[in-house]
Amino acid sequence: MTIAVPDTHKDRRSARPLAGVEAAKLLQRFPPRPRPTDWPVTSLNRADLYDWLRHPDQRLPGTESSQATRMVGARLLLSWMETLPGDTWQQRWLASPAASQQKGWYAHVQAYSRTLGRNTPAATVQAGMHTLICADAIRPDLTWLMANSSRFARPAIQRSRDPEGFARLEAAGCPGDDNVGTASAALLAIAQMIAAYGGTVQDITVGDCLALLQAAGGRKTGTRNARLAYLWLRELGQFPPDAPGSLLSFSNRAGQVSVEMLVDRYQLQCKPVRDLIVDYLNERRPSIDYSSLRQMSTVLAKLFWSDLERHHPGIDSLRLDKEVAAAWKARLATKTIYRRQPDGTTALVTEPRETAPAVKQMVRAFYLDIAHWAIEEPGRWGRWAAPVPINQDEWSAKKLGQRQKSRSDQRTRERLPVLPALVRVAERRLKEARTRLDALNAASPGTTITVLGETFTLPRRTARLDGRPMNAYDAAGRRRHLGTEEKRAFWAWATIEILRHTGIRIEELGEIGHHSIISYKLPTSGEVIPLLQVAPSKNDQERLLLVTPELADVLSAVISRVRSADGTVPLVHSYDSHERTWNPPMPLLYQWQVSGENRQISQHTIRDALNETLMASGLTDASGRPLTFAPHDFRRIFITDAIMNGLPPHIAQVIAGHGNINTTMGYAAIYPTDAIEAHQAFIARRRAVRPAEEYRTVTAEEWEEFLGHFERRKLALGDCGRAYGTDCVHEHACVRCPLLIVSPSERPRLIEIRDNLSDRIAEAEREGWRGEVEGLKVSLAAAEEKIAQLDSRRERRNSPIFLGIPALEQVAARATTVAPSPSAAAR
Known part of the structure; x- marks a missing residue:
C-alpha cells in the first residue's frame, strides 16, 4: 500500500553514521609527519631567496616570458608576506588569511598590489605562488594544494626535490600503467605530499597518504590519485608490514567499533537504560561474532527502546504496561521503506516486517537474561528485572521457520523451471558483449563501426598506451563503456554457472582463490579428481566439492581472465563485510582492476550483474513483475535439484556445509510425491469398489435443474x-x-x-x-x-x-x- 510520508517519519532521529571510524583509527596508528614552520629555505632572507628562485634547478618548465611572469608574482607575494607577522616565510604564510582560503585566495595579494599602484592579474599571483611552493619556500596544506593544482608543479617538484626517487618509481612501473593518466595522477599525488610535508619520495609515510586521502574529501579524482600513490609506494616496500593493504573506501568504512558506539548511534534519551543495553551487550560479546553483535544492538537500541522513547517520551523502565507493549508490537509488525514502482519511480510504502518474530525473540531473550543474571548478581542486574512483555506464542520459532520455509519453497519452485532460460541469456549477453568489444579494439580512433545492428562512433583520442579506444558513442550520443559491459557480462555468466554447479554461499564465492582448486588421486584406480576447496564461512566448516567438467570450464575461464602477464594470479586484499576486518592478500579469482588497482569484486557488484542479466531475460513472476534472483536462490535450487535427482540428503548436507540435516531439508523445496501418489491410488481404489453409475456424466437437464434450484432460492426478504x-x-x-x-437491506420491510x-x-x-x-x-x-x-x-x-x-x-x-x-x- 502506497502512503504519504507521515510527520512521525520526518521527525525520527536519524542514526549517527559510523563511516570514518576506521580512518580515525588508522590515523592514530599512522599519523602524518609534523609540518614544521622553520627549515633552511623558508628561513632565507628576501635577497637570498631571490637568488634561490633564479637557480636553474628551480626553474619551472616554460618560456622566458612565463618565467619572468612567475618571478614578478613571487616578488609581489614576498613583499605582501613581509607585512605579516612571523620569522619565516612559512610562518608569515600561515598567519595570512589566504592560507585557509582555497578559492580566491589571491584577492588578498591583489588588494595589496593596488596599494602599490599596480593592478596585478590573478594568473601572475598564482604563477608566483607555484614558484615558491616548488622551491620549498612555503608549504601549504594538502587541502589547499589539491584545490590549487598546476600542471607545471609536478614536473618541477620531480626535478628539483627528488629526481632519483621519482626515477625509481617510474622504473618500477605504476600499477595499471596501461593508461597514460594513471601514472601521472599517482605522481601528482606524491608531489603534493612532498610539497606539503617536505622531504623526498623515500620520506613519505602511511600517515601522509591517509592525510591526502582525507583531504580529498570524497572527490573522485583526488581519492583515486591518493589510492594509486599509496599502492605504488606500498609495492615498493616503503611502508611497514602492518600498513593497510588498500585504502579502498577509506572514508566510508567503520571497522569494528565499541559497543558504546554501536548503541550511541541511536541517541537514546534515557541514560540508565542506555547504560544497561551497553552493559548487556558487553556481557554477550565474548560468545557471539561481531555481525551478531551489530544486529543485536540495532534490535535493542533502535527497534525496541528508541521506538518506545519516540512514542512514549520520558519512559525509563523496562516494566511496560500492557497498552505500551501492545502498541510497540503493532508498530513492529510493519515497516515503512522506499520501494521502486513498476513505472520506475520510488514511493514510500508500508509492508509487513518479516523479521518481527525474530526481533521479538531477541527482546524476549534480553528480558530473560537479565532476570536470570539478577539471581546471580542482584546488585548489578536486580533493579532491571521485569516481566517479559512477549509471551512464547508471539515469537514461536516453529511458526517463524514454517513461514520462512514456505517463502523459500515458493521462490525455489518459481525459479527452478526458468533457470535454463537465465543461463542461455547470460551466455548470449557475454557473446554479444565480446563481439562489440572485439569490434571496438579492431577499429581505429575516430571511426564509425556497426556491430550487431548497432552503430558506434569512436573518439579521436585515447589515454591508453596501446592506442586502443576505451569507449564509444552509440547512435543516441550516449557514451558506452564496452569494456566495462563485457566485464560485467562475464562475471554475471561466471557467477550463475559457479553458483548453480556448487550451491555455495555468496561469501564463499568471493573467497575462492587460485589455491582452492586442488587434485585428489583415487587410491584404487589412480584417477586424478579435481576438487574445489571451499573456505570456512558461516559455520566455520571447510569442505571439498567435486569439480564437474562444466564447472571446470568456468573456473578455467576465470583463471585465464585474472592471470597476470607472468602467469600468476595477483594477490588482493579482501574486506570481510560481516566482521568488518581486512583479510590478508590472497590470489582471489573474483577480482578485477579498477583505476590501476586490483580489487576484489564486491557482493554489490555481483548482485547488480545478476539483475542486469535478469532484466535482459524478461522473466516475470506470477504477478507479472520482473523476476528477481538472489545469489542464495541458486543454493536452494542446487540442493532441491540434487535431492530430487536421487542424492541422499545426508550427502547433500555435507556438500552444502550444513551442521544439521534438518537445515538441508529446509532448503529443499521437495514436493510431497509420496503423499500425492498414495492419495491418487486411494481414489482409484475407491472408485473401483463403488457403482460405476455414480461417476456418469451429468446430463444437460440435470445441470439445468441444479442451477435452477439456486435461482429459485431468491425470495422477497432474502x-x-x-x-x-x-x-x-x-x-x-x-x-x-x-x-x-434475511438481507439487512430488507429490515424496514420486515418491520x-x-x-x-x-x-x-x-x-x-x-x-x-x-x-x-x-x-x-x-x-x-x-x-x-x-x-x-x-x-x-x-x-x-x-x-x-x-x-x-x-x-x-x-x-x-x-x-x-x-x-x-x-x-x-x-x-
Missing part, C-alpha cells in the same frame, strides 16, 4: 437456505421458516410485516377470531426474532472484535450461463 433437492416443508411460510436468510401482524392480531382479538390469533402470534414471534438477529449482527459488525468476515450477501455471486437443452428449447 434467500432460502434449504439444501439442494429438498422441498419447502413450511408451505412457503417464509417469515416463520428458520432457513430464511412493516411485524407492525402489520400486530394490527391483524389486534383485529382478530377484537373480532373474536381465536384460531387466527394463535397463527398470527407465531408469525409475529418469528418476525421479531429475525429483526433481533439482524440487529445483533449489525452490533457485532460495528464492535471492535468484529473480524471483518463478509456476510453471505456481501460475497460476489457467480453467474453461470448454460445452454438450454433441446427439450427446453422446444418448450
Whole structure:
C-alpha cells in the first residue's frame, strides 16, 4: 500500500553514521609527519631567496616570458608576506588569511598590489605562488594544494626535490600503467605530499597518504590519485608490514567499533537504560561474532527502546504496561521503506516486517537474561528485572521457520523451471558483449563501426598506451563503456554457472582463490579428481566439492581472465563485510582492476550483474513483475535439484556445509510425491469398489435443474437456505421458516410485516377470531426474532472484535450461463 510520508517519519532521529571510524583509527596508528614552520629555505632572507628562485634547478618548465611572469608574482607575494607577522616565510604564510582560503585566495595579494599602484592579474599571483611552493619556500596544506593544482608543479617538484626517487618509481612501473593518466595522477599525488610535508619520495609515510586521502574529501579524482600513490609506494616496500593493504573506501568504512558506539548511534534519551543495553551487550560479546553483535544492538537500541522513547517520551523502565507493549508490537509488525514502482519511480510504502518474530525473540531473550543474571548478581542486574512483555506464542520459532520455509519453497519452485532460460541469456549477453568489444579494439580512433545492428562512433583520442579506444558513442550520443559491459557480462555468466554447479554461499564465492582448486588421486584406480576447496564461512566448516567438467570450464575461464602477464594470479586484499576486518592478500579469482588497482569484486557488484542479466531475460513472476534472483536462490535450487535427482540428503548436507540435516531439508523445496501418489491410488481404489453409475456424466437437464434450484432460492426478504433437492416443508411460510436468510437491506420491510401482524392480531382479538390469533402470534414471534438477529449482527459488525468476515450477501455471486437443452428449447 502506497502512503504519504507521515510527520512521525520526518521527525525520527536519524542514526549517527559510523563511516570514518576506521580512518580515525588508522590515523592514530599512522599519523602524518609534523609540518614544521622553520627549515633552511623558508628561513632565507628576501635577497637570498631571490637568488634561490633564479637557480636553474628551480626553474619551472616554460618560456622566458612565463618565467619572468612567475618571478614578478613571487616578488609581489614576498613583499605582501613581509607585512605579516612571523620569522619565516612559512610562518608569515600561515598567519595570512589566504592560507585557509582555497578559492580566491589571491584577492588578498591583489588588494595589496593596488596599494602599490599596480593592478596585478590573478594568473601572475598564482604563477608566483607555484614558484615558491616548488622551491620549498612555503608549504601549504594538502587541502589547499589539491584545490590549487598546476600542471607545471609536478614536473618541477620531480626535478628539483627528488629526481632519483621519482626515477625509481617510474622504473618500477605504476600499477595499471596501461593508461597514460594513471601514472601521472599517482605522481601528482606524491608531489603534493612532498610539497606539503617536505622531504623526498623515500620520506613519505602511511600517515601522509591517509592525510591526502582525507583531504580529498570524497572527490573522485583526488581519492583515486591518493589510492594509486599509496599502492605504488606500498609495492615498493616503503611502508611497514602492518600498513593497510588498500585504502579502498577509506572514508566510508567503520571497522569494528565499541559497543558504546554501536548503541550511541541511536541517541537514546534515557541514560540508565542506555547504560544497561551497553552493559548487556558487553556481557554477550565474548560468545557471539561481531555481525551478531551489530544486529543485536540495532534490535535493542533502535527497534525496541528508541521506538518506545519516540512514542512514549520520558519512559525509563523496562516494566511496560500492557497498552505500551501492545502498541510497540503493532508498530513492529510493519515497516515503512522506499520501494521502486513498476513505472520506475520510488514511493514510500508500508509492508509487513518479516523479521518481527525474530526481533521479538531477541527482546524476549534480553528480558530473560537479565532476570536470570539478577539471581546471580542482584546488585548489578536486580533493579532491571521485569516481566517479559512477549509471551512464547508471539515469537514461536516453529511458526517463524514454517513461514520462512514456505517463502523459500515458493521462490525455489518459481525459479527452478526458468533457470535454463537465465543461463542461455547470460551466455548470449557475454557473446554479444565480446563481439562489440572485439569490434571496438579492431577499429581505429575516430571511426564509425556497426556491430550487431548497432552503430558506434569512436573518439579521436585515447589515454591508453596501446592506442586502443576505451569507449564509444552509440547512435543516441550516449557514451558506452564496452569494456566495462563485457566485464560485467562475464562475471554475471561466471557467477550463475559457479553458483548453480556448487550451491555455495555468496561469501564463499568471493573467497575462492587460485589455491582452492586442488587434485585428489583415487587410491584404487589412480584417477586424478579435481576438487574445489571451499573456505570456512558461516559455520566455520571447510569442505571439498567435486569439480564437474562444466564447472571446470568456468573456473578455467576465470583463471585465464585474472592471470597476470607472468602467469600468476595477483594477490588482493579482501574486506570481510560481516566482521568488518581486512583479510590478508590472497590470489582471489573474483577480482578485477579498477583505476590501476586490483580489487576484489564486491557482493554489490555481483548482485547488480545478476539483475542486469535478469532484466535482459524478461522473466516475470506470477504477478507479472520482473523476476528477481538472489545469489542464495541458486543454493536452494542446487540442493532441491540434487535431492530430487536421487542424492541422499545426508550427502547433500555435507556438500552444502550444513551442521544439521534438518537445515538441508529446509532448503529443499521437495514436493510431497509420496503423499500425492498414495492419495491418487486411494481414489482409484475407491472408485473401483463403488457403482460405476455414480461417476456418469451429468446430463444437460440435470445441470439445468441444479442451477435452477439456486435461482429459485431468491425470495422477497432474502434467500432460502434449504439444501439442494429438498422441498419447502413450511408451505412457503417464509417469515416463520428458520432457513430464511434475511438481507439487512430488507429490515424496514420486515418491520412493516411485524407492525402489520400486530394490527391483524389486534383485529382478530377484537373480532373474536381465536384460531387466527394463535397463527398470527407465531408469525409475529418469528418476525421479531429475525429483526433481533439482524440487529445483533449489525452490533457485532460495528464492535471492535468484529473480524471483518463478509456476510453471505456481501460475497460476489457467480453467474453461470448454460445452454438450454433441446427439450427446453422446444418448450
